[in-house]
Amino acid sequence: MEVLISRYHPDKDDEPYMQTFEVDGSQLHSDAMLLELILHLREIDPTLGVRYSCQEGVCGSDALNVNGKNLLSCTTPLKSLKEPIEIRPLPGFPIIKDLIVDLELFYQQYKSVEPFLQSEPLDPQQEHLQTPKQREQLDGKYECILCACCSASCPSFWWNPDLFAGPAALLAAQRFTIDSRDITTIDRLHKLDSPTKTFRCRHIQNCTASCPKGLNPSQAIQSLKNRIVKGH
Amino acid sequence: MSESLLEYDFDVIIIGAGGAGLRAALLLTEQGHKVAVVSKVFPTRSHTVAAQGGINAALANVTPDKWEWHMYDTIKGSDYLGDQDAIEFMCSEAAEIVRELEHFGVPFSRLNNGKIYQRAFGGQSQNYGESQAHRTCAAADRTGHAILHSLYQQNLRSGTHFFDEHYAIDLLKSGEQVCGAVVMNLHDSQLKRLNAKHTLLATGGAGQVFRTNTNAAINSGDGLGMVARAGFTLQDMEFWQFHPTGVAGKGMLISEAVRGEGGILRNSNGEAFMERYAPRVKDLASRDVVARAISIEVTEGRGCGPNKDYVLLDISHLDGDLVRQRLPGIRDISMTFLGKDPIEEPIPVFPTCHYMMGGIPTNLQAQVVTPDHNSEQAVVDGLYAIGECACVSVHGANRLGGNSLLDIVVFGRKAAQSIDAELKANTRRKISEADNLEVILARFHRWQLAQTTDDSIARIKKDLQTVMEQGCGVFRDLDSMQTALDKLLPIEERLMEVGLNDHSDVFNLDRLAALELENLLIVAFATVQSALARQESRGAHSRVDFPERDDSDWLKHTLYSHRLRRLSYKKVNLTPQHHAPFEPKKRVY
Numbered sequence: 053m054e055v056l057i058s059r060y061h062p063d064k065d066d067e068p069y070m071q072t073f074e075v076d077g078s079q080l081h082s083d084a085m086l087l088e089l090i091l092h093l094r095e096i097d098p099t100l101g102v103r104y105s106c107q108e109g110v111c112g113s114d115a116l117n118v119n120g121k122n123l124l125s126c127t128t129p130l131k132s133l134k135e136p137i138e139i140r141p142l143p144g145f146p147i148i149k150d151l152i153v154d155l156e157l158f159y160q161q162y163k164s165v166e167p168f169l170q171s172e173p174l175d176p177q178q179e180h181l182q183t184p185k186q187r188e189q190l191d192g193k194y195e196c197i198l199c200a201c202c203s204a205s206c207p208s209f210w211w212n213p214d215l216f217a218g219p220a221a222l223l224a225a226q227r228f229t230i231d232s233r234d235i236t237t238i239d240r241l242h243k244l245d246s247p248t249k250t251f252r253c254r255h256i257q258n259c260t261a262s263c264p265k266g267l268n269p270s271q272a273i274q275s276l277k278n279r280i281v282k283g284h
Numbered sequence: 285m286s287e288s289l290l291e292y293d294f295d296v297i298i299i300g301a302g303g304a305g306l307r308a309a310l311l312l313t314e315q316g317h318k319v320a321v322v323s324k325v326f327p328t329r330s331h332t333v334a335a336q337g338g339i340n341a342a343l344a345n346v347t348p349d350k351w352e353w354h355m356y357d358t359i360k361g362s363d364y365l366g367d368q369d370a371i372e373f374m375c376s377e378a379a380e381i382v383r384e385l386e387h388f389g390v391p392f393s394r395l396n397n398g399k400i401y402q403r404a405f406g407g408q409s410q411n412y413g414e415s416q417a418h419r420t421c422a423a424a425d426r427t428g429h430a431i432l433h434s435l436y437q438q439n440l441r442s443g444t445h446f447f448d449e450h451y452a453i454d455l456l457k458s459g460e461q462v463c464g465a466v467v468m469n470l471h472d473s474q475l476k477r478l479n480a481k482h483t484l485l486a487t488g489g490a491g492q493v494f495r496t497n498t499n500a501a502i503n504s505g506d507g508l509g510m511v512a513r514a515g516f517t518l519q520d521m522e523f524w525q526f527h528p529t530g531v532a533g534k535g536m537l538i539s540e541a542v543r544g545e546g547g548i549l550r551n552s553n554g555e556a557f558m559e560r561y562a563p564r565v566k567d568l569a570s571r572d573v574v575a576r577a578i579s580i581e582v583t584e585g586r587g588c589g590p591n592k593d594y595v596l597l598d599i600s601h602l603d604g605d606l607v608r609q610r611l612p613g614i615r616d617i618s619m620t621f622l623g624k625d626p627i628e629e630p631i632p633v634f635p636t637c638h639y640m641m642g643g644i645p646t647n648l649q650a651q652v653v654t655p656d657h658n659s660e661q662a663v664v665d666g667l668y669a670i671g672e673c674a675c676v677s678v679h680g681a682n683r684l685g686g687n688s689l690l691d692i693v694v695f696g697r698k699a700a701q702s703i704d705a706e707l708k709a710n711t712r713r714k715i716s717e718a719d720n721l722e723v724i725l726a727r728f729h730r731w732q733l734a735q736t737t738d739d740s741i742a743r744i745k746k747d748l749q750t751v752m753e754q755g756c757g758v759f760r761d762l763d764s765m766q767t768a769l770d771k772l773l774p775i776e777e778r779l780m781e782v783g784l785n786d787h788s789d790v791f792n793l794d795r796l797a798a799l800e801l802e803n804l805l806i807v808a809f810a811t812v813q814s815a816l817a818r819q820e821s822r823g824a825h826s827r828v829d830f831p832e833r834d835d836s837d838w839l840k841h842t843l844y845s846h847r848l849r850r851l852s853y854k855k856v857n858l859t860p861q862h863h864a865p866f867e868p869k870k871r872v873y
Contacts, residue, residue: 062790083623095742098785098794103325105500108536108617110429111329127620148471149791159326168437169389176380180387181398187391194391194433195426198328231389 053077054136055089057100060147068147070138086125086133087114101150109264112197115142115204116151122201122262142204144213157213158200158220164249165217165225166240171233186232193227193272195265196220202259202269208252215248219259219269222250226272229279238284245280253277289466289477293715294320296703297464297480299452299507301327303428303689304671305486306435307696308703313442315704320478322447322467324502324796327436331488331500332692335428336539336613337405338420339385339693340686341378345399346418351375352863353410354419358687361407361570362680363823364839364868365520367857370676373648374687376862377694382421385693389434392423393610403610404544405685407570407873416568420686425541425613431689450476451796452506454724455483455514455667458716462514462652462667466724470796473789475728479715482666482703485511485644485652486696489672490807492800494637494757495749498530498537507673509803511644512810512846513727516654516664519675519854520642520842521807522815522825525683526758528574530636532594536617538633540685542626543567545610547599549578550630551586557595562873569873572682572824575635579758582634589632596630635758640807641683641824642814643675645843645854650674650699655843660854666716668703670695677841680856681823731795737783741797744778745804751775752808756815761828765816772808779805806846814842817851835868 053075060068073093080088087104094100102125104114109127116125117140119133130137145153171180203209203218217225225244229237244250250273259269296312298305301323312319323330342349355375359366386392386400393401405420423430439446449470456464456479464480490505491497508518528549529538543549549567551557561577562569569577578595587593599607604627607615611626618626645653646669647661656662671692678691707713755768779801786794820834821827840853858865 061788063788083621085621094793095740098740098742098797099788101791101793105325105329105502106331106334107501108334109620110333110426110613111325111331111500113325113329152791155326163440166441168441169387169434171387171389174387176383176387179383179399182394183398184394184396187394190391194423194430197333197429198326231391233389 055093056136056138057093057151058140059150061149080130084130086118086128086130089130090125090139101152103152110197112199115199115201117141117143117204122205124199124201124264127264142200144204144210155200158203158218161213161217161221162198162224165221165244167221167224167228169228169231169234170236172235180233182232189230190227192267193223193230196223196267197265199264201262201264205258205262207256208254212248212252216252217249219273222253222273222276223267223269226276229276241280241284244276250276250280289475291477291479292320294318294478294480295707296482296484297322297478298484298486299465300330300486300488300671300673301446302330302486302488302671302692303332303431303435304692304696305484306432306439307693308484308486308670308700309444310435310438310442311697311700312704313439313444317704317707320445320447322450322452322465322478324449324451324470326448327446328433330432331503332428332432334498334500334537335689336425336537337541337544338403338422338427338686339382339431339689340405340408340419340684341382341421341690342375342419343379343382343400343402343421345395346402347410349410349417349419351378353412353417354378354408355863356412356866357408358678358684359866360413360871361682361684363682363833363871364680364835365677365822365841365856366680367677368860368865369857370648370678372860372863374678374690374694378690381690381693381697385431385434388438390423390430392421392430403541404568406540406543406568406574407684416565420544422541424609425539425611428689431693451799452510453728453799455510456718456724457514457720458718461665461716463716463718466721470791473792477721479718481707481713481715482668484699484703485667485669485673486671487673489640490804491637491640493749493752493804493807493811494524495753496530496535497637498527498535499637504800505803505807506800507669508644508810509806511652512806515847516652517645517843517845518642518810519645520677520814521810521844522818522842523641523681523823524637524756524811525571525639525641525824526575526635527638528571528578528635529597529633530638531617531621532589532632532634534621535636536621537638538597538617538631539614540571542597542599542611542614545599545606546602547597549574550596550598551581552588552592553586557581557586565873570682571685572826573873575758576826578633578635594632594634597633598630599626600628600630639683639688640672641675641677641679641681643673644669646674646676648676649702650676650695651702655852655854668699670699681825731784731798732787734783736785737781739778739782740785741782741794741801744775744782745797745801748775748801748804748808752811756811759826759828760815762816765812769812769816772805772812776805809846810844813849813851814844818842839868
């Protein structure tokens with residue numbers, strides 16, 4: 053099979069270029085994921101730079117842009133990809149080397165929404181009670197693995213990664229505004245009421261389409277905006 | 285490559301940003317100490333994220349419970365090799381630890397009365413071995429993810445300083461005291477010398493030493509390698525947990541929660557075979573028992589599939605909505621990697637290397653201990669270890685499901701409390717001047733100079749993993765282990781000879797893999813040597829040639845010195861501080 057991989061080394065390349073590999077598919081398992089192919093290529097060329105770790109879609113290390121779509125290489129069946137397979141780093145971030153990008157701005161935006169529970173202090177002999185229904189509100193919000201597939205597919209984030217919080221951060225923001233244990237909802241909504249930080253989202257919905265965990269940041273941002281407008 | 289080392293001073297450095305490291309960091313930062321966390325990956329990529337089923341605590345939200353019952357189950361589960369004082373401490377802290385996690389924001393699943401949901405798990409009982417307990421607190425089947433992210437989030441609140449994507453190379457020493465570590469920024473290979481009054485290792489497991497495993501690629505035993513090179517011992521390295529239900533042929537974890545919620549293991553005859561091995565608790569026997577049962581079924585020809593090399597985990601009788609709600613992650617893994625919806629079709633499973641019960645020996649304060657002339661438990665000044673890399677020992681010869689998340693948080697907090705108390709009591713403690721910097725740099729520079737060869741790091745690692753799987757799997761005997769040991773020596777020579785293909789300083793993964801492989805090789809030697817010597821079967825160490833447990837000769841911990849390539853032993857603690865001791869008994873489920 054024919055595989056094209058974006059290569060870039062800051063010491064010798066002015067800009068990224070595509071390198072073509074011819075791979076003997078019989079060297080791989082018939083039900084291989086894309087990561088198996090990439091690790092096979094790394095054995096041929098150990099200088100190939102790529103992040104990966106858990107190999108089962110929970111650590112969020114191996115987000116890539118493949119045939120134009122952002123995805124996790126460890127949960128994408130090779131068979132599902134059309135040849136030639138074109139593998140690029142996540143778009144919109146500075147490239148450190150080959151497929152490894154600098155996610156600092158992505159992490160900064162996550163931190164900027166205060167993604168931590170602020171609850172009524174309680175002595176350690178007690179639990180905050182939460183009904184199954186209240187807890188259900190968090191489903192689809194807390195499972196984010198910070199892989200950045202969503203923010204790296206968002207035109208608003210590409211243009212203003214320093215100003216627009218981006219879908220991953222806003223999904224986290226929404227999660228804490230609806231957690232029944234959090235007591236800072238009004239304050240959170242107030243801080244998120246910004247034309248750039250939140251309202252720069254144009255609901256293109258690339259985020260939802262690209263989320264490898266099947267989450268829906270677009271809907272979460274819509275709900276967040278509605279509540280900011282209504283003030284609660 | 286910059287020859288000049290950047291230099292920083294801290295009160296505490298924590299190496300590893302999984303649940304253990306992050307729990308410790310949170311307390312120490314909140315107490316105002318100057319703390320740095322070093323992690324070779326961004327913190328939420330740490331392997332705690334993959335833990336599924338839950339965390340044990342006797343909250344009694346579902347069934348009556350007492351921490352003393354949890355203590356009994358853990359000691360029995362450990363096949364009496366766990367230290368009873370440490371197990372007592374862990375179980376008595378558990379309820380508060382879990383409530384504290386809830387306060388930090390962990391989105392636990394809930395019961396109708398609003399309290400934390402608890403499920404049944406293997407090896408857990410009410411009233412010292414009577415009926416099944418529901419003790420495992422769960423956030424669906426993503427409990428590790430929920431805990432790791434919540435702890436990271438709280439560290440963002442407290443302002444902990446992180447060195448992300450920095451790799452710890454070795455411990456700095458001044459005489460026999462530890463005074464920090466040399467670390468490398470993976471982005472540019474810049475070396476940094478982190479001087480510290482206290483150094484806390486939280487580097488996790490080393491499951492990459494076996495070919496089929498549930499572990500992340502990063503689980504390479506870095507803390508164990510550093511400790512061994514610093515001249516200290518490793519404990520109980522013959523005890524590796526093979527999780528009964530890894531995805532057959534691939535290794536991904538299928539949580540014990542599947543059986544806790546009612547899943548049943550079946551062989552090629554459709555028989556629920558665990559009834560024969562553990563008549564009372566069946567599929568919820570301890571992990572070592574279930575892993576052996578599956579291996580025997582397959583060996584005796586009752587495996588499933590075209591090669592008869594796995595068994596089936598069946599949940600087709602459970603309500604589909606319950607599966608979607610309680611086991612969404614497992615359903616996802618099964619559909620992604622096998623194309624099977626477990627609501628409709630059973631999951632093919634086989635035992636896979638999951639967890640290292642052994643590790644860096646520590647005391648109840650999480651201080652690293654090592655034998656010296658006067659004591660088998662001499663404290664290493666300035667060095668602490670917690671979580672999977674440590675061996676305190678709360679898991680003994682076999683860990684119970686739901687006890688590893690508990691271990692990391694209990695001892696994460698305890699280590700931080702010990703260090704906090706020490707820093708406050710001893711305000712004049714200075715950072716010592718290291719005297720081993722040259723040795724550390726020489727090892728590192730060898731890899732920079734190593735010219736390309738025909739052999740490669742990737743090939744040596746694969747061979748190492750195969751040797752370990754063949755020699756030290758679920759069942760072992762003298763022949764299999766001696767063969768493994770004989771094959772490790774040439775692998776060690778190859779690692780001395782091999783060169784690298786990448787000589788750049790930007791994200792040099794080839795050099796990183798070489799440094800990790802040096803650690804894995806130490807783990808492999810420790811495992812085989814410790815296992816060869818132990819002439820009995822206990823917990824996860826099952827010898828075909830010595831099938832019985834032998835308390836008169838082997839109720840003791842193994843200590844392995846890599847520097848001397850020599851074993852020694854130390855006593856198991858059988859005297860808890862509050863509860864009456866549990867005398868070793870035959871272990872029946």
